[in-house]
Amino acid sequence: MDTLAELRAGRLACATRLDLSCGLTEFPREIFDLADSLETLNLSGNALDALPDDLGRLHKLRVLFCSDNRFTTLPESIGQCTKLDIVGLKANRIAHVPAVALPPSLRWLILTDNQIEEIPETLGHCTGMQKLMLAGNRLVRLPDSTAACRQLEMLRISANRFEALPEWVRSLPRLSWLAAGGNTFDTQAEDAAITARSVPHVAWQDLTLGKKLGEGASGVIHQATLGPSQRGVAVKLFKGAVTSDGWPHSEMTACIAAGAHPTLIAAQSRINGHPDGTEGLVMPLVPPSFRTLAGPPSLASCTRDIYTDDAKWTADIALRIASDIASAMQHLHARGILHGDLYAHNILWNAQGGGRLGDFGAGWMTGSLDASQTAALQRLEMRAFGCLLEELLERCTDAPPAAMSALKDRCMHPNVAARPSFDEALRVLQQEAAS
Known part of the structure; x- marks a missing residue:
């Protein structure tokens, strides 16, 4: 019945x-x-x-x-x-x-x-x-x-008609995940970014799609091979409709503008000639030994990721993952990109290879903002990093690094201006690893 x-x-x-x-x-x-x-x-x-x-x-x-x-x-x-x-x-x-x-x-x-x-x-x-x-x-x-x-803590106002960001956004003490791409104030920044940092184009017929690796609101990711060499890659084909994070075009722009970085899963090429006109990107294929750090938030946890019971690691591994993600975020901020969704469920990791940050669904460009606005918004993402540090530290099987714990507190400071930048956070973590 x-x-x-x-x-x-x-x-x-x-x-x-x-x-x-x-x-x-x-x-x-x-x-x-x-x-x-x-x-x-x-x-x-x-x-x-x-x-x-x-x-x-x-x-x-x-x-x-x-x-x-x-x-x-x-x-x-x-x-x-x-x-x-x-x-x-x-x-x-x-x-x-x-x-x-x-x-x-x-x-x-x-x-x-x-x-x-x-x-x-x-x-x-x-x-x-x-x-x-x-x-x-x-x-x-x-x-x-x-x-x-x-x-x-999370605000999604992408794909609207804002001509400017509300001033109060920069001072909310717990705001950590902000997506605002695809608005009137952001359009020129997106256009400039995708023009200035274009990637090579790949013909659709040069790709051979394999098994589906995953699917999100904005698109489907497949394992694939490219060209005569049959090099292994990942292909993301976009659905085109607006998602909870905004327009797929904003995601494509941020992913392309990110450029190459060893701990970032960003675009290597853009796809031309799909028979249905579907837009897509070619990205590096992460080895299968990497797995997702955590699952997305539940209705009960609201803004915090869900970890499995066996999600445990040594302090050294936690420090390596934190350093890798800080390095990826430093790279993005230097290129005028806000990730907007810095979460463990967007991080792949293994004990030997550290962490890899992906998923630019909420990513957006800061090119239309002044220096003070940009700095403040970058400090919002520091609180997201503080949440990640907290989760990594809670699951250490041995004594967690003291410097990493102190950094977590600074990243989550209620005064946005008092938080460190990713430049400083990376220095702290690298010094801790070298000691």
Whole structure:
């Protein structure tokens, strides 16, 4: 029996989670029979354009997903749910966000890929907000009240119409992962970067695709061979649609502009002549002995990665990984690139080879910003590095390096200006390794 039939038959009593994706055009009133237990409601992938006015009857609801539906307005009744922690309505047709639709309890709001032109001042009432996903809309500003969201750690405002970054962005004490590419202020910087640092072009017919290595929101990565020599490479083919991080074009620009670096997985070539016109990049093939350092955050962890129980290493290995990633980030910052997603789940590692940083999905260029703006935004990424150091240190099997621990504290300092640069961080780590 399908889930909707089970719900209507009363067989889901006391359920804490409900997932319904079955072409719904109206909200099933039987959901209210679960009001005393339901905590997670996922109605994504339907044809809904409204939620009931009495949604607040779901008084235990903490997570609400209604992505890939037909909403044109964020339902006001969402604001009645006083325990809501996570709300996601990406890929709808939302143009209007009423002030009362944002419950102050929100920790994670996902409105990616809609048609929103303005966010109400009540966003500033969500003082516990940690993750705010607004890429792919029509925003030219965020309300000044957002400065009160001092717990905010991830902000995605790429692929909008901002003519300048909000000033308060530079001083948020916990902001670590910022993506703002593909905006009005950033367009010239992207164009200049991809012109100045172009890479060789490779004909599609010279590539032979092998097995799929992975797939993300922006594209699919394949193992491949190139040319008569059959050199092993990785190929990323882009999907073209806006993602939670922004436009694939911004990712391509950052990946190309990054250039070659021994601890960075960046573009070697750009693909020409795909039969469907698909854009793609050729990247180095990382040996199979490398594995992902951690998994992405969960609904519960929100902004912090999930490590397996056996994720352990010696202090020397932790120091090597940290040094390799600091070196990669120093290289990016020197080239005017913000990574935007410095996370363990974007790092490959092995005990002998250290760490390799990849995934430029949230990457963007700072060429249109002045020196003080750029320096401040680079210090935001230092907090992301501090989170990584903290996670590496927690999993050391022997005494962690004292200098690395002290550096972690400095990277996570609430005063953004007090944080070190990656130049300094790399020096500290290299000195520790040499001692």
